[in-house]
Amino acid sequence: MPGEGDVTNNYDLAREAFAGWGVDTDAAITALSAVPISVHCWQGDDVGGFERKSGTSGGGIQATGNHPGRARNPDELRADLDFAFAQIPGRHRLNLHACYLDTAEQPDRDEIEYRHFASWVDWAKENGLGLDFNPTFFAHAKADDNLTLSHPDAGIRDFWIEHGRRCREIAAAMGRELGSAAVNNIWVPDGSKDTPVDRMAARRRLEASLDAMFAETFQKSELIDAVESKLFGIGVESMTVGSHEFYLGYAIRKGTALCLDMGHFHPTESVADKLSAVALSVEDILLHVSRPVRWDSDHVVLLNDDLLAMAQELVFADLLPRTRIGLDFFDATISRTAAWVVGVRNMQKALLRAFLLPQARLKALEARLDYTARLVLTEEARDLPFAAVWAEYCARAEVPVGEALLGRLEAYQAAVSGRG
Ligand SMILES: C[C@H](O)[C@H](O)[C@@H](O)C(=O)CO
Ligand SMILES: [Mn+2]
Numbered sequence: 001m002p003g004e005g006d007v008t009n010n011y012d013l014a015r016e017a018f019a020g021w022g023v024d025t026d027a028a029i030t031a032l033s034a035v036p037i038s039v040h041c042w043q044g045d046d047v048g049g050f051e052r053k054s055g056t057s058g059g060g061i062q063a064t065g066n067h068p069g070r071a072r073n074p075d076e077l078r079a080d081l082d083f084a085f086a087q088i089p090g091r092h093r094l095n096l097h098a099c100y101l102d103t104a105e106q107p108d109r110d111e112i113e114y115r116h117f118a119s120w121v122d123w124a125k126e127n128g129l130g131l132d133f134n135p136t137f138f139a140h141a142k143a144d145d146n147l148t149l150s151h152p153d154a155g156i157r158d159f160w161i162e163h164g165r166r167c168r169e170i171a172a173a174m175g176r177e178l179g180s181a182a183v184n185n186i187w188v189p190d191g192s193k194d195t196p197v198d199r200m201a202a203r204r205r206l207e208a209s210l211d212a213m214f215a216e217t218f219q220k221s222e223l224i225d226a227v228e229s230k231l232f233g234i235g236v237e238s239m240t241v242g243s244h245e246f247y248l249g250y251a252i253r254k255g256t257a258l259c260l261d262m263g264h265f266h267p268t269e270s271v272a273d274k275l276s277a278v279a280l281s282v283e284d285i286l287l288h289v290s291r292p293v294r295w296d297s298d299h300v301v302l303l304n305d306d307l308l309a310m311a312q313e314l315v316f317a318d319l320l321p322r323t324r325i326g327l328d329f330f331d332a333t334i335s336r337t338a339a340w341v342v343g344v345r346n347m348q349k350a351l352l353r354a355f356l357l358p359q360a361r362l363k364a365l366e367a368r369l370d371y372t373a374r375l376v377l378t379e380e381a382r383d384l385p386f387a388a389v390w391a392e393y394c395a396r397a398e399v400p401v402g403e404a405l406l407g408r409l410e411a412y413q414a415a416v417s418g419r420g
Contacts, residue, residue: 007388007395014388021358021384028355029393035351037344038093038132038183038326041100044080044340045071046332049099049136052106059138059146059189060233061298065333068417074102076419078123083412084340085127087405089348089397093130095183095326096120098167099139109140110162114173121177130180132326133171135164137188149209150190150202150241157209160188164213168223175222183286183324185259186210187228191236202241210250224324226286227251228259231266233296248278257284261328262306263296264288272309276317285319288328289347298329300339303346311350316359335413341405352393353386 015025042049046063050073071077077100085092098109101116124131137148137160145151148160164186171184190206214225229247230240244265251258258278262271271287279285289310291299301307314320325347331339358377365374394401400408 007391010385010388011392014385014392017385018356018389021381022361023356023358025356025389025392028352028389029396031355032348032352032393033090033397035320035325035348036090036092036130037088037347038095038130038324039081039084039340039344040095040327040329041077041081042097043327043330043343044077044336046336047097047139047330049097049139050074050101051099058234059143060191060235061138061189061296061330062234063298063330063332065331067332067334067336069336069413069419070332071336072419074100074119076416080337080416081340082127084337084344085129087341087399087408088344089394089399091128092344093132093180094120094124095132095134097134097136098163098170099136109136109142110159110166112163112166112170114170117170117174121174124174124178130178130182131171131174132183132185132324133167133174134185134187135160135167137163137186143189146193146235147190148188149213150188150206152201152205157205161209161212164209165216168213168216168218168225172218172223181221181224183224183226183257183326185226185228185286185326186213187230187259188242189233189236190242191233191240192238193235195238199239199241202239203246206241206246207250210254214254214256224257224284224286226257226259226284226324228261228264228286228288230261230264230296248282252281255283257286257324258282259286259288259326261288261290261296262310263290263292263298263328267292267294270306270309272306272313275310275313275319275323279317279319279322283322285323287323287325289325289343290328298331300329300331300334301327301343301346303349307346307350308353311347311354312357315351315354315357316363335409337412337416338409341409349386349390352390356384356386356389357381 018025071080102119103116142156151157168184171182175182227247229244260271291301293299327343391401
């Protein structure tokens, strides 16, 4: 039965098989164990958050489904995350949105402070996790026009600038407290349903608001600012103010990290291909690993060609030291904890496969234009026993694989499905 096989024996055979290709499996496991994945809190409750008052505007993003077991408060969300992290090998990070504050108070977005998130920091410390952060520029009455930082009304812009400014302070304090820089990622839903006539004015307003928000400087050891582009969203089909070109230019000029979300481009565009291109001009990269199905649908990531290509680029182009890997999907039709576990493990499996490829040999073949040998070896390498190396890594980390994993996921889901 999968998950109960002879892991050690399988691994010994796999180690030999990879050694025949000049690949060191133990080095690959060590490399993988050093890559943290930033796990998005919002998969746990369908992007709801824990504010006591919230607006209706969803910013064009939506979790669909009504599977039982949604976390209803910070304690339930942390319990779900504890469970999920226990099924995932390695040490990771939690990516928190500002609307997931943990307080009996009712601060508006422009009033939030570090103390409203202190319980998350305590929990992260206890569990050896890093934290990342995001201002929440949606689900609020002042975002109901699908305009925030680029709104023509200066009062609304100022409200959101203050929110973003406070989020940077909070993220920097988290980074300081945990001794690991927090990424604070800016995504705004701003755009236009129908064809606008003054795109330039909207983009100038967004740029000026970002500049105001980023005015205060922080140590890079505490805070990494990131900006996230998007092609379009529901309700903003004709123009997104923060398009890819807008933010690529902004990140280059202002020195922020660039966030590439796999769901935010035309379906035939490859984010894997973009990595090396933007890396020549941008120092830090943030990934939102997602799976668009026909649109930015945010499905759970599969171990598919897109993910394998992304991981291979990160490893082969040596981009891992300056890339933060975050996940961004939300599926409410399945167990939310299972969604996390499957998504994170798939990202790790993709990276492991990349570490296990005969990189130097393939690059040498390409450099001497031997595309035939490159093709043959790339295809033959697909038959190597990657699964045995993954199972060994999981065994060393004492996390389950196969049927054993399914059993744990089902048992946890059964335990939480009675939540109201
Ligand atoms: C909740 C996130 O901030 C959001 O998903 C954003 O990153 C995004 O990708 C919007 O489409
Ligand atoms: Mn995203």
